[in-house]
Amino acid sequence: MKTSLTINGTEHQLDADSRTTLLDALRNHLDLTGTKKGCDHGQCGACTLIVNGRRINSCLSLACMHDGDEITTIEGLGQPGNLSDLQDAFVKHDGFQCGYCTPGQICSATAMLQEVKDGWPSHVSADLTGDVDLTNAEISERMSGNLCRCAAYPNIVDAIRETAEGRK
Ligand code: FES
Ligand code: FES
Secondary structure, three states: EEEEEEEEEEEEEEEOOOOHHHHHHHHHOOOOOOOOOOOOOOOOOOOEEEOOOOEEEEHOOOOHHHOOEEEHHHHHHHHEEEOHHHHHHHHOOOOOOOOHHHHHHHHHHHHHHHHHHHOOOOOOOOOOOOOOOOHHHHHHOOOOOOOOOOHHHHHHHHHOOOOOOOHH
């Protein structure tokens, strides 16, 4: 099945079985291996990427459903020598150990910070709007879809909070 995907600003023509997930399309057909496969059924968040501004688990979505979509992967957020502020903060705060969950954490947090800016509520703070002072509890709640087997959670939260504060 032919599908047109714009990934990190570049258009790709995918020709793959209609059952191919977006995650497998990236990793196995387009050689974009930054997005990781953990559980492959929507439980760990390792495969998180950003589609049309929203974070999704790419293991749960078929590539053919994304014809014409704008997709951002970890490769599109920054490169060595030109990291995003959030990526820099992960380095500074040791927001990883093995690093396997890190691309998903960073894609998820990138979209999450935009959700906060856009005033999306969470279960912790039901009426957030605009300039939000992100507490650790708030960040943990909003990042609860991304698991880290190395339990680098405190450092991940520190990195995200510092990034949010730096963008004020
Ligand atoms: Fe997609 Fe775990 S690999 S949620
Ligand atoms: Fe190892 Fe998160 S750094 S799983």
